[in-house]
Amino acid sequence: MADYPFTGGSPMDPPPRLAELRASEPVSRVMLASGPAWLLTRHADIREAIAEPALAGFVPGIVEGSDDEREQAAQAGFLMMMDGPAHQRLRRPLAGAMSARRIADLRPRIESRARELVDGLAVAGGGEVVRALAAPLAIDAIGALIGVDVTARPDFAQWSDDSAAMFGGSDPQAMAESGATLFAFIGELVVGERDSDGLVGDLFRLVPDDGLALTDAEVTGLVGQLLMAGYLPTAMVTGLGVHRVLRDPELVASLRADPDSLPGLVDELLRLDPGAAGTVDRLVRARGEVELGGHTFADGDVLVLPLGAANRDPDVFADPDRIDPSRRPNPHVSFFPGPHHCVGAALARTVLGAMLGALVEHPAVALGGEPTWITGLLGETQMAALPIHVGAPAAAR
Template identity: 35%
Template sequence: MIARSYPFGPVDGLEIDPMYARLRDDEPLARVKLPHGEEGWLLTRYDDVRLALGDPRFSLAQAAVRDTPRMGPQRIGAILTDLDPPDHTRLRRLLAHAFTVRRVEQLRAGAERIAGELLDEMEKAGPPADLVTAYAVPLPGLMVCDLLGVPYTDRDHFQDLAAAFMSITAMTDEEKLSRLGELAAYLSGLADQRREHQEDDLISALVVAQEEGDRLTADELVQLTVLLLGAGYDSTAAHIANSVYTLLQFPDQAELLRSNPELMPAAVEELLRWIPAQEISDILPRYALEDVELSGGTVQAGEPVLLAKHAANRDPRQYPDPDRFDVTRNAKGHLTFGHGPHHCIGAQLARMDLQVALTAILERFPALRLAGDVPWRTGMAMRGPLAMPVAW
């Protein structure tokens, strides 16, 4: 079988390449070749993608020792994503002791305050404003500072270092690596402070987290914190900008949401389902540990699969009329945050950020509208606007 070149081609804004729908219908197990690494199988149906995300017959750890299908010359990996159970389970449990639903909900009032202050600044400066730099980026950045317990006096410096995670930041690879090294050193120092004097923040909770006497090592704590920061900063900023853009494209849905704020939790799930947040499939291939039967055939042991979660989220077998954006839909079960052991541990924080961000801006600016062309990121893992000029 001849492998298709992947990604398939450029698309505009938040469109999905029609090739995904064709493959989902006619070739749900499609051979693809990325710019680097070996060939792999692309999965596009909901049931197949969900199975590969949660089934122990598929391994993420194998990717660390294979020539994985990938976009760039260097493989992307991290402390949690390079592990399978039981090693992954150990770290996940220790992290879960600190990263609780209660802790996330404790941050809601602070998020509402930050959102209000950012919108105050936007309103004071007057239109037009760039929603990305004025709102979508600083809101999750300041939220992460609250979560980690970064002192107010350090926040400008911390966000300058954390900018290495932002896809819209014009940095060379060398500059990003340098910033990430400084960031790791800063977080290590913050953890040392919390070992001496604990606060009510995530770093302190990670310092004391234990499971049957087991604790995180100093290196593991820093690596997990950097992972959470990377996952929660750039991706949440992109989700906020993408969600506002989508609501501006569907003013009837925005008005329905403005008039019925109790719909916001369901609307956030629908936005997460409907928006193709990733330009390509999940960037972390999984390897079959044994032969696995899927919709389109058999994935043989040792072969990698790539998971098109955005295509799975539009599978009509799972969601009736899947291309229709409907804030009243029950979109629970979408795969944007994954499924199974590697389900995004920061999903609740991202949901809360989105609920707060969208509620605040819909209330503040009922006449919000685009005030110019929207340039989009290209070639990035996360899709989203580089800038979004708005007026009200």
């Protein structure tokens, strides 16, 4: 039984062993640090598993998916640990808050902010993408969505560091402590905005279908998930997308010549980098016997779903390692299709598109060196920094 995650390959691509198993043994046994598991590598199987309600997500050593944890998650409005009617009751308002239409209304602001950030970096001749471009644009966008300028809060810098530690660290205890600090920050934000005309006030005034108003804990949980879904994952995919585009001069030239290709390019970048470079895994545990992909999994079995393997399945994506902005359809699984479909999908697309559009408007923009990489708790590769050169600010637009 092979140890997982696998090694080998570049940080921007899934380990070659995943493709080998997809062809020879698409459902195989592997050994995680936490114990044995089943590894799925075909697009069809992974897509089906993501949507299967009898497979519950968990994070070893942090969120184990026990009945007690699920009950606590329901009381706190933490959607990823919920299913059924309780999940739908809380998901609807959060999905509405981050709907494609609502994000589209914010697009001009997001695009303007992206230009400001890039122009500001150009004054110095360049800088670093993750901290200077991707993260500020993502948090400004989510703050605009909520109606709160979170960057103006004196403890925002700590919040930003805690959110990164919670989702990008390798120490479960430190991640849990950062998570507690993060939600204390969010709780204070929610209390201060309870009677506002913004999103937080709207959530408190909302009466779901069951006639029961949302509790303080539920609103705090929803706002926390909105911030987390809109900030760190969006910043990650933006930094990775910038790297993929700028390392390919032909792709930059093509985008400049045909700006209408941007939406297709964004979807391709999200396919290749589903939240972290090359691949990211979702771990699930069977609740009862589950049949999937011609295999029967027993109650308690752990399954590993590598999104990068699904997104590069040649039976679904022709020439899967190539960036093809004209790829149609593009049924990637980066946003977890199914009941837990990522509510931050529209925001991630908009922020990434705005940043790429702002960068290629400059006549001289190029990578300034190689990225700095870190490894997360589940072995996923994350970009920590990316140097960039930016020429003189573009003419007034």
